[in-house]
Amino acid sequence: MKKSPLSIGWALLLLTLAANGPVSPDDGIPPPPATPPAVEPTDTPVPYVYRVPEQVPDGWRVGDLRKEKADAAPITQGVSEIRSGKIPGMHSLLVLRHGKLLLEEYFNGFTVNSRHPLFSCTKSVFSTVYGIAQDQGLLSLDGKIAELYPDSAQKGWGKDKADITIGSMLSMTSGLDCDDVGVGNDNCGAAMGASKDWLGFCFARPVAHPVGTFWMYNGCCLSLISNLITQKSGMSFPEFAKKVLLEPLDIPDDTWVTGPDGVNRVDYGLEWKARDMAKLGQLYLDGGKWKGKQIVSEAWVKDATSLHCKPGTAFGHSYGYLWHLKDMSFKGKTVKVFYANGYQGQAIFVSPDADLVCVMTAGSQDNLIYSMEENFFEEKLLGSFK
Numbered sequence: 001m002k003k004s005p006l007s008i009g010w011a012l013l014l015l016t017l018a019a020n021g022p023v024s025p026d027d028g029i030p031p032p033p034a035t036p037p038a039v040e041p042t043d044t045p046v047p048y049v050y051r052v053p054e055q056v057p058d059g060w061r062v063g064d065l066r067k068e069k070a071d072a073a074p075i076t077q078g079v080s081e082i083r084s085g086k087i088p089g090m091h092s093l094l095v096l097r098h099g100k101l102l103l104e105e106y107f108n109g110f111t112v113n114s115r116h117p118l119f120s121c122t123k124s125v126f127s128t129v130y131g132i133a134q135d136q137g138l139l140s141l142d143g144k145i146a147e148l149y150p151d152s153a154q155k156g157w158g159k160d161k162a163d164i165t166i167g168s169m170l171s172m173t174s175g176l177d178c179d180d181v182g183v184g185n186d187n188c189g190a191a192m193g194a195s196k197d198w199l200g201f202c203f204a205r206p207v208a209h210p211v212g213t214f215w216m217y218n219g220c221c222l223s224l225i226s227n228l229i230t231q232k233s234g235m236s237f238p239e240f241a242k243k244v245l246l247e248p249l250d251i252p253d254d255t256w257v258t259g260p261d262g263v264n265r266v267d268y269g270l271e272w273k274a275r276d277m278a279k280l281g282q283l284y285l286d287g288g289k290w291k292g293k294q295i296v297s298e299a300w301v302k303d304a305t306s307l308h309c310k311p312g313t314a315f316g317h318s319y320g321y322l323w324h325l326k327d328m329s330f331k332g333k334t335v336k337v338f339y340a341n342g343y344q345g346q347a348i349f350v351s352p353d354a355d356l357v358c359v360m361t362a363g364s365q366d367n368l369i370y371s372m373e374e375n376f377f378e379e380k381l382l383g384s385f386k
Contacts (some may be wrong), residue, residue, distance in 0.1 A: 011278075029106065046083035050076050053104035054112070058275055059250060059291065063100035069099075069386040078380035079105055080198045087372050089345065089364030091116060091126040092274040095381060099282060101275075108363075115253075116361045118270045119275070119342030123219055125245070126266035126282060127322035129237075130225060131288075131300030132244045139225070140233040140302075141167035145363050148228055156204035163211045166225055170321040171215075171308035178218045180267070189220040189267065198223050198263045199365075215309040215319060218266030223259075226266045234295035237264045248295050249283065268342075274359050280340070281348045281357035303352075305338040328378045331386070337377075345369040349377045354385050 050072065051060045054063045065072050075095070081324075082090045082105075091110040095103040118125070133139055139148075143166045146151055153159075161176075170173045178188035188205075202221040208214070226237045238256045246253060253276070257269035283290050284305065289299040306323040310343040311318050318325040323338045328351070335353040340346075345362025358381055360373050373376065 010353070016071055022066065023131065045081055048076055048080040048083055048105075050079075050103070052189050056112070059098075059279070060275060061100045063102050065095075068097060068102060070104070071384045071386075072382045074380050075103065078376060079103075081176040082107060086363075087376060088364075088366050088369065089362045091162075091361040092359065094274050094278050094357075094359040096278055096282065097385065098242075098355050099286070101278070106273075108272075110361070111274065112275065115271045115273055116346065117342075117344075118272055118340075119268050119344065119346050121267065121277065121340040121342040121346045121348060122268045122270045123222070123322040124240075124340035124348070125270060126222060126226065126277075127304050128280065128283070128296055128300075129241045129245055129266075130166075130170065130321075131296045131304060133233065133240070135231050135297045136233075139166060141165065141170070141369040145224060149224070152203050155200055160207045165211075166228075167308070167321070168211050168226060169218075169221060171319060172314070173212050173215055173309050174218065174221070175207050175209040175211045175214060176216070176218055176221060178202075178205045178221055179216050180219050181217045185304060192220040193259070193265075195373055198259045198265075199227060199261070213301075215313040215317075220265065221225055222266050223263050223271045226264045230262075230264075235264070236262065245295065248293065249276070249279045249290055251279065277340075277346075277359045277361070278357055279282065281350045281359065284338070285352060285355065285357055287352050295337075305336075308376050326374065328382055330382050337382070341370065344371060345376075347373050351382055354382055356382065356385060 001073065044220065050065060052064050055062050065075065079093065081087065082093065087104055092106050094101065131278065135150045144162065145164050146162050148159055149157065164174045180187060180189040190196055192201045202224050203254065215250050229240055230237045238254055241256070242254060251272060253270055255269055255271050257265040279290065283295060284301050288294055288296040288301045305323050305325065305333045306320050307318050307325060308321060309319045314324065320338065325336060326332050326336050328337045330351065330353050335351065337349060337351045339350060340348040345360060345364045349358040358377050362369055
């Protein structure tokens with residue numbers, strides 16, 4: 001059984017959020033193993049010569065960026081800036097359009113075979129697993145936690161929580177007083193990790209706001225839903241996830257965090273290669289299909305990436321069902337981009353309007369990494385394609 005995570009702090013988190021826009025830290029998670037030091041920033045760009053990604057037998061077609069309808073100059077300039085350290089601690093950058101891998105670069109000692117902690121990008125993976133469970137009729141968004149756990153009242157789930165549904169938990173609008181953005185004992189996810197009864201910890205959370213009225217970053221209590229999938233499917237959650245999602249995508253990962261009584265954390269824990277992260281983005285871009293096979297319904301893809309909170313309340317932007325949402329500029333108009341986002345700079349950006357997927361991984365301790373990556377995607381990538 002994996003050890004529960006230890007608490008870490010982000011002393012500048014709230015100041016950064018107020019001053020610099022959205023960030024997405026994770027909940028009490030220790031940093032990944034030591035990695036090669038990042039390049040020290042320099043005002044002198046490090047020369048970069050574009051190269052076509054290597055064709056390997058992992059399901060991806062590759063293409064030549066120079067043959068696409070795109071202005072390649074801002075993109076290659078952007079890679080040069082990454083190499084110079086202007087975006088600190090970057091580990092990888094992948095760009096895909098029309099289902100082809102056009103650009104693949106690794107930095108600071110990372111390679112195509114490096115497995116990387118997803119941190120909170122794990123939430124978007126869980127969103128997909130839940131969507132498949134719903135497609136199979138196991139659960140529904142309007143399912144009330146009180147009814148799905150008949151004995152929950154005895155464990156602290158009182159009448160004031162009667163209207164909390166699966167949907168409100170996936171959109172982080174349940175109203176529970178459990179904020180995974182915090183320092184030390186104020187971090188709900190870290191406190192749950194130290195608990196000997198994860199479900200009991202979730203049941204006992206007090207109510208801070210009426211359901212559906214307030215967005216709060218609460219990923220740890222998603223364990224209530226992963227446990228329901230275990231109950232309804234007759235399989236452990238990792239087994240179910242492997243069968244319905246990971247195996248069809250040919251992603252060899254089984255690093256779900258398991259705690260007391262076999263309950264799984266689904267707000268962090270997975271470790272994937274960058275190319276595998278891109279598969280999740282492409283799956284959503286293609287309406288839930290991978291290589292022509294429907295893995296999760298198109299209806300879920302649309303629902304998960306639609307607005308389910310008050311606009312602008314989720315770290316300054318919006319939120320679906322465990323996917324971040326943001327308006328960006330493409331060909332002179334405003335379009336919706338949705339993305340998975342994780343601690344230290346993990347991201348999977350998807351733009352249906354541009355038919356574009358971008359993966360970034362990093363190991364940055366700079367809280368500006370999130371806005372840096374968002375700006376890079378919008379200005380250097382999205383703005384370069386025609």
